[in-house]
Every structure is written in structure tokens, then in C-alpha cells.
Amino acid sequence: MDSTRLEPAGPESTGLESTGLVVKGLRKSYGGRTVVDGVSFALPRGGSLGIVGESGCGKTTTARMLVGLERPDGGTVHLDGADRSARPRARAERLARARGIQLVFQDPYLSLDPRIPVGACVEEVLRLHFALDPAARRHRVADLLDQVGLGEREAAALPRALSGGQRQRVAIARALAAEPKVLILDEAVAALDVSIQAQILDLLGAIRRESGVAFLFVSHDLAVVRHLTDEVAVLRGGRVVETGPTVRVLGEPQHPYTRLLLDSVPRRGWDPGRIAEGRRALARAESP
Amino acid sequence: MAPPLLEIDRLTVRLPAGRAARPILDGVSLSVAPGETVGLVGESGSGKSVACRSILGLLPQGARTEGEVRVRGADVLTRDRAALRRLRSRQVAMVFQDPRAAVNPLHRIGDFLTEGLRAAGTPAERATARATELLEAVGIQDPRAALRRHPHEFSGGMLQRVVIAAALAGEPELLIADEPTTALDVTTQAEVIAVLTRLQAERGTGLLFVTHDLELAAAVCDRIHVMYAGRIVETRATDDLFAHPRHPYTAGLLACTPRIDPHAPPPRPVPGRPLSLAEAPPGCAFAPRCAFAEPRCSAEPPELRPHGDGLAACLRADEGILP
Amino acid sequence: MTSLLTRPVRRPLLRRLRLLGNGPLFTAAVLLLGALVLVAVLAPLIAPYDPEALDLRSSLVGTGADHLLGTDQSGRDVLSRLLYGARTGLLGPLLVVGLSTVLGLLVGTLAGWRGGWVDALLSRAFDLVFSVPGLLVAIMFVAVSGPGLTAPVVAMAVAYTPYVGRLVRGLARQEKARPYLESYRVQGWSDWTICTRHLLPNIAPTVLAQSAINFGYALMDLAALSFLGFGVQPPAADWGAMINDGESALQQGAMLPALAPSVCIVLAVVAFGIVGEGIADRLARRER
Numbered sequence: 001m002d003s004t005r006l007e008p009a010g011p012e013s014t015g016l017e018s019t020g021l022v023v024k025g026l027r028k029s030y031g032g033r034t035v036v037d038g039v040s041f042a043l044p045r046g047g048s049l050g051i052v053g054e055s056g057c058g059k060t061t062t063a064r065m066l067v068g069l070e071r072p073d074g075g076t077v078h079l080d081g082a083d084r085s086a087r088p089r090a091r092a093e094r095l096a097r098a099r100g101i102q103l104v105f106q107d108p109y110l111s112l113d114p115r116i117p118v119g120a121c122v123e124e125v126l127r128l129h130f131a132l133d134p135a136a137r138r139h140r141v142a143d144l145l146d147q148v149g150l151g152e153r154e155a156a157a158l159p160r161a162l163s164g165g166q167r168q169r170v171a172i173a174r175a176l177a178a179e180p181k182v183l184i185l186d187e188a189v190a191a192l193d194v195s196i197q198a199q200i201l202d203l204l205g206a207i208r209r210e211s212g213v214a215f216l217f218v219s220h221d222l223a224v225v226r227h228l229t230d231e232v233a234v235l236r237g238g239r240v241v242e243t244g245p246t247v248r249v250l251g252e253p254q255h256p257y258t259r260l261l262l263d264s265v266p267r268r269g270w271d272p273g274r275i276a277e278g279r280r281a282l283a284r285a286e287s288p
Numbered sequence: 289m290a291p292p293l294l295e296i297d298r299l300t301v302r303l304p305a306g307r308a309a310r311p312i313l314d315g316v317s318l319s320v321a322p323g324e325t326v327g328l329v330g331e332s333g334s335g336k337s338v339a340c341r342s343i344l345g346l347l348p349q350g351a352r353t354e355g356e357v358r359v360r361g362a363d364v365l366t367r368d369r370a371a372l373r374r375l376r377s378r379q380v381a382m383v384f385q386d387p388r389a390a391v392n393p394l395h396r397i398g399d400f401l402t403e404g405l406r407a408a409g410t411p412a413e414r415a416t417a418r419a420t421e422l423l424e425a426v427g428i429q430d431p432r433a434a435l436r437r438h439p440h441e442f443s444g445g446m447l448q449r450v451v452i453a454a455a456l457a458g459e460p461e462l463l464i465a466d467e468p469t470t471a472l473d474v475t476t477q478a479e480v481i482a483v484l485t486r487l488q489a490e491r492g493t494g495l496l497f498v499t500h501d502l503e504l505a506a507a508v509c510d511r512i513h514v515m516y517a518g519r520i521v522e523t524r525a526t527d528d529l530f531a532h533p534r535h536p537y538t539a540g541l542l543a544c545t546p547r548i549d550p551h552a553p554p555p556r557p558v559p560g561r562p563l564s565l566a567e568a569p570p571g572c573a574f575a576p577r578c579a580f581a582e583p584r585c586s587a588e589p590p591e592l593r594p595h596g597d598g599l600a601a602c603l604r605a606d607e608g609i610l611p
Numbered sequence: 612m613t614s615l616l617t618r619p620v621r622r623p624l625l626r627r628l629r630l631l632g633n634g635p636l637f638t639a640a641v642l643l644l645g646a647l648v649l650v651a652v653l654a655p656l657i658a659p660y661d662p663e664a665l666d667l668r669s670s671l672v673g674t675g676a677d678h679l680l681g682t683d684q685s686g687r688d689v690l691s692r693l694l695y696g697a698r699t700g701l702l703g704p705l706l707v708v709g710l711s712t713v714l715g716l717l718v719g720t721l722a723g724w725r726g727g728w729v730d731a732l733l734s735r736a737f738d739l740v741f742s743v744p745g746l747l748v749a750i751m752f753v754a755v756s757g758p759g760l761t762a763p764v765v766a767m768a769v770a771y772t773p774y775v776g777r778l779v780r781g782l783a784r785q786e787k788a789r790p791y792l793e794s795y796r797v798q799g800w801s802d803w804t805i806c807t808r809h810l811l812p813n814i815a816p817t818v819l820a821q822s823a824i825n826f827g828y829a830l831m832d833l834a835a836l837s838f839l840g841f842g843v844q845p846p847a848a849d850w851g852a853m854i855n856d857g858e859s860a861l862q863q864g865a866m867l868p869a870l871a872p873s874v875c876i877v878l879a880v881v882a883f884g885i886v887g888e889g890i891a892d893r894l895a896r897r898e899r
Contacts, residue, residue, distance in 0.1 A: 054473035067797045091801065098799025111790035113809060125798050163561050171794070178798060193331035194500065198544035198557035205554075220474060223546035227554045251550050264474040265548045268530060270507040272482035275475060 019080055020044040020214065021066075021101070021182050026075035028061055035061045037238035038075070043182065043231075045080075048208065048215040050225035050246060052261070053235035059218045062235075063186045066216070067103045079181060099129060102175035106187035108167030112159040118170040119145065119155030125177035144173040147210075148203060165196035169203070176207065183207075184216040189224060201228060222265055226250055234258050256282040291361065292319040293462050293494040294343060294380075298355040301338060303348060303565075310568035312338050312348070314518040315355070317592070320462060323492040325485070327509030327526070329502050329541075333562055334515040340464045340498050344380055345372045359462065377404055381455035383484075385467040387447040391439045397423075398435030401454050408458065422453035426483050445476030452484055462494040470500070481508060502541050506530060514538050517563040517573035524598030532610075534600035537574045539610045572603070580609045640885035647879060651697040660688035662695040662848040671865045683853070683868040684860050687846075693871055695848035700879065703764055703842075704829035710768035712822050715775025720806055722776070723783025734780070737773035745770025746832060753841040760843055763836045771825055778821050782814040820890035827883030834876050850876050 260278035423431035560577035666686035749766035834851030850872035857869025
């Protein structure tokens, strides 16, 4: 069987796919260049899926299509049975979709409005999505910020007064404010220092345990994905080349590209010379 | 032992008053012997980039320095412009993080590679031949054609190879690589590292490898210096550092780095955040984040002292606090 | 009082633009413009004479204690006319800049935010307006609706709109791609709310810098129109019209009636230019 191409399940296979996020045959091209080429995967309720690959593999474009920042050229996206492939028509539908999937961006230095104190930034989301009286809303803001380890002092601060790690906490609190079913983390720890990165990873683990939100973890970092996901999909050239339980895919990779990625992770006793060998193996596998 | 190629000797760098409460480098000492690969590891703001730039005499504007940076025994910081130019073109070369920022996008790769040689008086033909040789050495296919191409025709990884080739053009004794693969994809990183380490071993060049990635440093370096808040907190041979870190910060870094091995425990975060330039605690800079800190840690700054086969700047390094 | 903490910080605009502390030239220009506004407001209180009072007996009196800047051919006090002239001199450009800024923000944001054919259409419209000289349009307007302040102001506002529009279009495109604005879209805000509440405040300082420069040019253009007799009509005091009036005095060897308003125009235009450039530089530095 051709392991480089995973065919989407046919429309007749219903059943479990009415819960969670189900993506089928997602496609996107820019000016004739296909960036996402028939990507399919499923993320069960409360699950955690990693999408890994190198720059240009289409992982970020996939994430952007899921939250409506890009419109797919083809394919379908369903969340708990509701179709979100077409453009939302009414305000209510737009809001319902926002409550379905939220996104945390890579760079916390760019993803917060520089003019708005972080408390207000979280409060805005609550005002948009929930009819709370002011007292209840303030309470919820404090709760959300507390959940990500921020206090009143940070709530009053402008983003520029906060460190990168603190800003990313704000971005997570803001995304959680909409109480989404799925939280997409697009390289959400890549811009942070290691010691801070571990704090955020820890925080994300706790959030998942407590809130039951499903994670879609988009990352180039296999080590991070290993610790945070149950399932993983490896993307290359806009296609899923391998998918399965994280432990299996990273433990016994089947596709030569997955193997190459794994061999590339630096560690003690690492032999970068093996990479060239891995590349050749990949080229052999990909030549017709 | 051969006399060290590079010696940084108690280097302190202070920014002009008002821009920082503490020195950005505080009594940093390190050395690189010919052919040796030394790692300088730290998080953002630790001073690792300032330290490696000081070797080329590149210091922040208005900075005041104490201590010495000696290359082959001669101080760099007191050199005049001409001497600095000689140093940069002949003795020490540097590879930066972003290859796109290091190369003039309007010039051909050939011009970029030969300009240093030509400036040093090599005839045009010899310089071109040498450039071709270098491109071949860094693994670029059809080097003759590559000479005529422009930077935008290369991928990031290929361009970083070109930058490495240019750095080696003057046959430097010391190569400084400041996060040379941070901007690259993992598979590309591996290839660039392979090229860098092979050439360095072949030529016996000393290499100072600066990175935030402890695992990468471990894969490349013989010896590692760990920096925190402008100071070196631990220096040790790589294997020893991983097996028996003596400084709680090193141990913290090791524990918080996510690992790919199937049996590695989940990353354990270090609480708190790195010291900003506006903070100048009297004691150990890591004490507020340290699980082993005692009252005296916040009172007196620990000296970098021999512990085991390396150095550590921790008052409790010999108490066996770390497993 | 948490609501106080979470409310957006609105620093005074002058503080945000940092009108002072930008070098001595910049400070001088700001002070000059401040003085100009003060003079325009206080003209009735500080002008020694009625600016339109004819006194043919004291025609072309030179500088002296009675008339600090002398009189013009009709014996009107030049200083008083200059002071009053500051009123139309500032009011006209203010209207032009106000109108063109509002129009430009509207059209530019629409083009930059929507993109696609809307952008293509509006951009061609900008080109079209650019290709017709503003002064010519103004003269045509005047020919249809008669001289005065209204027709030139409307015509100039139309002519200046593309300058603002094109700038806003570029800024809107650039900002739209920034994660902080994208995160508002992911949260489910409507485009209208994002543009008015978040995009505009963030691009406002840059647009204002351009408007300050436009102010100077509009002042010059309107003065040219009244010089040509299409703008403010005599006997009303206006710098452009004064230069026209002063022409015949020049032939009789009296420089001041024409020179004084010319100097005023030059100083005002240069001052607006310096302030605008200063703000733009400052913003560029802040952007790094």
C-alpha cells in the first residue's frame, strides 16, 4: 500500500465522527502552488493531536483554515457534526464557530493588541460571547488569568510590560475565555526560552486535564509533541505522510521522512552525518 | 597543553548608566584551545551573544569594559581599527543566526565569498578558485554555477552553508558560531551542523558554539559553559555536565528540556523568570528561582570555583544537593 | 475598582505623539504652529485695526508706530490683515485635511481590509484622482459654483483623499496580517468592529503624521487659489488674496503687503512639514 497518501474516509462512514473535530481532504493553494494537499485527520473530544512538520509543510495553513483565517479550496471541516467549511453567514454562526475552535499564535510579542491592558483583552472576549453582568465578568477575568498564573498586577498592565512567557499566558487565557472545544496551539512555545517553555507546557497539560478542551498542537518540535499529544500526524509537502498514536509513530516510525525528522533531533551522542543517509532513503522512497 | 587560542579573562561589560542596573557581562572567563569546540549556553538575556561579539571587538554602544579578551595572547579590546580589521579578516570569523541578514542580497555569492580574499590581496583568479573549493567543501552542488547566483536563489540552509564557507575563507584560527542553526528547520540544522563540525575537525579550527539549546551543544561541544544573567554559572566537560551538573540552574535546564527518547520523563519547569537588566540582586542571580536557595544565597554572590572536574558558581555545589 | 484597571488606557494624544522632545527644530515648529492657532483665535482681540477698514489717505504707509507692518494700497493695516488671515488660512486647510482624512480612512480601510476586486477598483480610483491636478479640479468647481471657501475646500479634499487613502490601504493590509488583529477575527468579532475599535486606533498616529504634512500643502494650495481669485474673496483678509492685492504695491516699491503674507505661508507650510515628518520619524523609530 502507498503509505505516503492517506485517503479520507468515505462519506458513508459515519458514527464516531459526529463528535470531535473531523477534517477531510483539506486543500489550499496559492498562485498555483499547493500548500495543503488533501489533509485529513480526526481529533476526538478532549483528545490531543500533534501536527508536525518543517516550514512549508502546510501545518500552519491547515491551522489557519480551521479557525477561518484562510478559506480552504476544498475539503470539509466538521466539529461535533456541525459543518464549518463554508463562510459563516450570520453573526450567531460566526460566534458559535469562534466558541468551537480557538487559536494561540506563535509569537506572543505580536499577538496581543499593544494598546489594551491584558485584563481588558480577556474581558472583551467574554463581552462578545457571554451575557454576564459586569461583576460576574470581572470575576471570570480574574479566574481565567488566575488559571494561567497571572494576578491583578498583570491584569492592569499593557502587554509591553510583560515578559514573553507572561504574554503567552495571556494569549492562552484569552483563547480559553471563549470556552472552545478545541484549542489550536500554533508553535505556541517555539518563541520562548526553554525554562519558560516548560512552564507553559506544564500549564497546558493542567488546562487539558481540568477543562477537557481538545488540543491541536502544531509544532516542528518532536520532543515537545511527544510530551503533549496522544496522536500525531506528520506533514510533508502539504500531505499527511504518517499518522498514529504518538508513542508508536515516534517509537517505531514507518515512513522514512518521520525517521529523518527523528534522526535530526540533536541529542548527546547524536551523529548528524546520518542525516544525509536518511535523506537518500527518503528520496528513494519518494521516487516513483 | 597548547596555549589557548582565545582567552576571555574576567570580562565585565557595563551599559551606560540608566540603561541597565547590572553589568550585561559580569566577570566572564573562558578559553578555547586550537581545535577545541566549546559551547556557550544560555537563555535570552544571559549575555552569551554579547560575550561572543566582544571577541571581535563588537560591543554595545557606550559600553564600558573591564578585563581582557585575548586572541593568541594579544588583547582585542584595546586594538585600533586597523588591528581589529586584521583580526576579523585573518584570525577570527563569525557565523550569525540569520544567514539572510549576513549576506548583501544584491551581490552574487561569488562576490560575497571573494571580497575578503581580494581585500587581503589575493589575485582574482586565485580567490575564485578558492571560493569554488570552499563551496564544494560545504556541500554545495555545482559550485561554479553557485558563484554566479544571488542569495535569494538559495534556501536558508544552503545560504548558511555559504556563510560558513565565507567564514572559513580567511582560514581563521577561531570560528564563532552564534546560534548558527536557530533559524533553520531540524533536518537542515542537522546537515549544517554536520558540515560545520566536519570542517572544523579537518582544519583544526577552534570553535566557540553559542546556543540556547543544551541538547544541541551537547551534540557538538567538548566542553560547555552555562551562562545566567551575565555570569558563567557552570563550566564542565559535556558528559560530566549532563551526568553530574553541580549548579541548580544547569540541573534545571537539563530537567526542563523536552526530550525525544521514549523513556525520558516529562519536562520539569524551572519556576520564575530570568533576571531582567533592571534587576540587580546582591546575591546569586538564580536564587529567587532556585529550590535549594538558603538565606545566604541572596546575600553574597557565589564565586566560580572548582567543583569536581569543572567549575560552578554555587555556594552549595559541594553539598550534594543535586542527585 | 477592577473595572478601572481593565479599562483601555487612553493617554492624551499629544503625549502619545510626543509633540515635544524631538529636537529643537521640531520644538520650534510646534511652538510656531501653536502661536499661529492662538493668533487665529485671538485675532479680534489683538489686531490693532479693523482688517477691512479702508483708509485711502494712509495708502502704502511704511512701517512705523501706527502700523507695525505698514498699510496696503487701500490703506488697510497689514498686521491686522495678517492676523485675521490666519483664520481662513487655518480653517480652509483644516476642513480639507479633516474631510480628506475621514474619506481616506474610510476608502483606504475598505480597500486594504477587503482586498480582492474592491481593492483593485479603489486603487484604480486613487490613480485616476492622482492623475488630475487638484488645483485644476478646484478651478472647475469654482467655475460651476462660484468663488468662496466651500468649492475650493471640497475640491481639494477630493484631491487629497487618495494620499491618505493609499497610505491607509497599505497600513490596513499590513496590520490585517498581524497576529493581534487576526486573533480578534478568531475570537469572532465582526470586521466592522475590528476596523473601528482596533485597526484605526493603531494606525491613527501614522495617518495623523501624513495629515500634518498635508495640512501645509493644503494651506499652500488654497492660498494659491485665492491668489488667483478663485478662493476667499476680497475684501476678506486672506494670505493668498493679500499677495494678489500686494502685487500692484510691489510695482510702487512697497514690499511688505505682498512679502508679509508670503513669509507667513512659507513658515506655516514648513512648520507643518517638520511636525509631520517628525511624528513619522518618531513612529518609525518606535516600530524599530
